[in-house]
Amino acid sequence: MSEYQGKTYQDAVLKAQQDLNKPQAELTITVVKKVVEPATPTLSSSPEEVAPVQQEDPAEQTPQLIEEPVATEQPEGNPEGAPDGQLSPAEIAARHEQNLHRMSAAATKLVDYLEQAYRALGVDVSATVQSSGAKDVTIELNAPTPGRVIGYHGRRINAFEVLSVAFLNYQGVKDALVTLDSEGYRAKRAQTITRIGERAVTDVIASGQAVFLDPMPARERKLLHKQLEDNPNVKTYSQGREPFRSVVIAPK
Secondary structure: OOEEEEOOHHHHHHHHHHHHOOOHHHOOOEEEEOOOOOOOOOOOOOOOOOOOOOOOOHHHOOOEEEEOOOOOOOOOOOOOOOOHHHOOHHHHHHHHHHHHHHHHHHHHHHHHHHHHHHHHOOOOOEEEEEEEOOOEEEEEEEOOOHHHHHOHHHHHHHHHHHHHHHHHHHOOOOOOEEEEEOOOHHHHHHHHHHHHHHHHHHHHHHHOOOEEOOOOOHHHHHHHHHHHOOOOOEEEEEEOOOOOOEEEEEEO
8 A cells, every 4th residue: 555645635646646557536545644743843844754655566556645734824804705793894884885786786777677578568567666775676567557567366476576586686686585566566465365364264263174375475475474373273384386385274
């Protein structure tokens, strides 16, 4: 068994390949970490001793690689991508401003995208940013025919929300929360969701059986979970995969 040294793992492997004239795939490699006993520092720099090599049949040689640690310097200050807890207040504020600017620029492009996409469907839409933050944006969609903007049970406007999240991700805004609204649809839908939950609870208590609701977007599922979380008679959970994920209301 032969031993080879290197500052890194790949250096030692390369030496073994060159000496044994074999590709890496044909070598059986054992990494040996070299332990050096603490000693008083001296000014001399004598080379380290290398363990003697026992020659064997080349076909059965298994090189042992002595991997030496490589010292690295830690950069001063806060590295790029460091957790916010390690950043100074000034740096946190600066990054927040950068995120706000990125979202503002991306939201402007999103407005144009939504108008063009709806027009491609034959719907004349005027999109306006109502509010935006570092990770969220709310856009109002105005049209002579709001029903065509919203779609049956909100399917069209919900689908455009999914597309909007993907669009912002492409623009560099990750995991954004997008709310598209038209003629107060979101508030009206929230009231409808509340009534759906109340009726489902009545059915569950009366029958003792779980009620499986129609698929809903994540926002509406969260409304139901929040509405019924303190109800002593029922429990809620979600099942299925997007975009067909739905809420189940079951007896406790």
